[in-house]
Amino acid sequence: MTRRPHVLISNDDGVNAPGLVALAACLREENFCDFSICGPSGERSGQSHSINIHRALHAFPIPPLGAKEAWAVDGTPADAVMLALYGPILQDNAVDLVVSGINRGDNLGLHVIYSGTVGAAREAACKGVPALAFSLDSHVARSVEAFEEAARHSARLIRALLNINLPLAAPRGYCLARQGVHCARPRFEDATVLDAAVSEAAAVSGGEHAHGLRAFNNLIGETQVDDAEGTDSWAVRRGWIAVCPIGLASDVPATAAAAVARTDPALLDALRRGLAQLAAAEGLEVLIADTRE
Numbered sequence: 001m002t003r004r005p006h007v008l009i010s011n012d013d014g015v016n017a018p019g020l021v022a023l024a025a026c027l028r029e030e031n032f033c034d035f036s037i038c039g040p041s042g043e044r045s046g047q048s049h050s051i052n053i054h055r056a057l058h059a060f061p062i063p064p065l066g067a068k069e070a071w072a073v074d075g076t077p078a079d080a081v082m083l084a085l086y087g088p089i090l091q092d093n094a095v096d097l098v099v100s101g102i103n104r105g106d107n108l109g110l111h112v113i114y115s116g117t118v119g120a121a122r123e124a125a126c127k128g129v130p131a132l133a134f135s136l137d138s139h140v141a142r143s144v145e146a147f148e149e150a151a152r153h154s155a156r157l158i159r160a161l162l163n164i165n166l167p168l169a170a171p172r173g174y175c176l177a178r179q180g181v182h183c184a185r186p187r188f189e190d191a192t193v194l195d196a197a198v199s200e201a202a203a204v205s206g207g208e209h210a211h212g213l214r215a216f217n218n219l220i221g222e223t224q225v226d227d228a229e230g231t232d233s234w235a236v237r238r239g240w241i242a243v244c245p246i247g248l249a250s251d252v253p254a255t256a257a258a259a260v261a262r263t264d265p266a267l268l269d270a271l272r273r274g275l276a277q278l279a280a281a282e283g284l285e286v287l288i289a290d291t292r293e
Contacts, residue, residue: 005033006068007158008084008095008124011103012047012077012116015039015062015070019102019136022147026155028066033158036092037062037070038084039120040077045105047076047116049123059089068092077120085127098124099158101134102150104141106165108233109182109226112246125248132158137236138168153241156278165232165242173285174275175240176268180231187221190214230289240287243275 007027011020015037027035041060057075064070071089073080081098084090100120107115121131134154141147150166193215226233235242245267253259272288279286 005096006092006094007033007035008081008098009035009037009067010039010077010080010084010098010100010120012040012044012100012120013104014042014044015072017104018142018144019104019134019147019150021065022144022151023099023102023134023154024065024067025144026148026151030155032155033096035067036084036090036095037065037067038073038080038090040080040116041072041074044076044116045103046114047078047119048114049078049119050076051078051082052076057083059083059087077116078123081120081123082127085124085129095124095129097158098129098131099134099154100131102147102154102166103133103135105135105139106137106182106233106236107133107135108137108165108236108242109180109231110224111183112179118246122248135165136168137165141168156282157241157243165236165244167236167239167241169239171241171284172239173241173279173287175235175242175287175289176271176275177232177235177240177242177244177289178230179244179246180226180228180233181224182226182231182233183224185221185224187219188216189219191217235287235289240289243271245271 009020009024011017013019020039024037027033052075057073057079059071059073062070062072069090073083077100085093085095098121100117103117107118112118117135118133121133124131136147136150153166193213197215198213227237228234232242232244253262275286
């Protein structure tokens with residue numbers, strides 16, 4: 001009997017978030033793979049690729065939503081993926097692909113650095129498992145129904161290591177884009193000081209400066225918009241599904257030859273052909289926006 005592909009779903013909005021629930025429902029309906037769920041027990045946005053090493057992780061089973069098995073972890077998105085791939089909780093941790101999302105809100109441009117959604121996918125890639133990160137360009141989508149169309153497109157794109165952002169409205173088509181520098185700037189507001197923070201401040205300062213302790217909430221301020229043609233944010237602002245391949249290396253190649261050596265022409269060619277086939281089948285357009293030589 002041929003083994004069906006096994007997909008692991010995670011996210012950073014929590015295992016009960018509507019984006020994950022919508023994606024699980026779509027995979028269950030289309031029935032082309034088996035899938036398991038292992039994600040954070042609650043909201044963990046902005047956790048990037050952080051992990052816990054100074055405390056025990058707690059995990060507990062949850063309703064499976066059509067999955068082979070489903071677990072919640074009281075850690076970060078990367079913790080959840082790492083525990084699923086290397087821990088004893090899944091009966092079958094032979095995973096062919098990790099899918100993170102669908103995130104509520106974009107992960108465009110520099111948001112990739114902060115994103116727990118991308119962090120979960122990157123953790124899988126670090127361990128040699130292909131991974132995808134899906135995000136919906138809406139911070140007000142809070143129902144499963146609001147994610148249904150994004151889930152349908154996501155199910156068709158589960159094949160390569162990509163960072164995929166979907167517009168809220170019906171898309172024009174698929175755009176192979178590059179990462180830009182779109183980024184929301186922080187805005188801090190005063191918050192209530194917690195007792196635990198007072199105790200820590202007293203211990204660190206020797207008790208002399210704890211009376212000056214202040215607390216702040218990090219809120220979203222103005223957005224640094226990147227509307228340069230070919231970037232992921234440029235594409236989404238114009239109604240495209242932005243498909244942005246990302247890698248693990250963070251250094252800047254020192255020479256043009258080194259930059260060329262780092263590219264994967266076979267992967268990019270397969271993406272172009274695959275997106276063209278998807279677009280043709282769905283009656284959508286396809287745009288190769290990043291034409292830099």
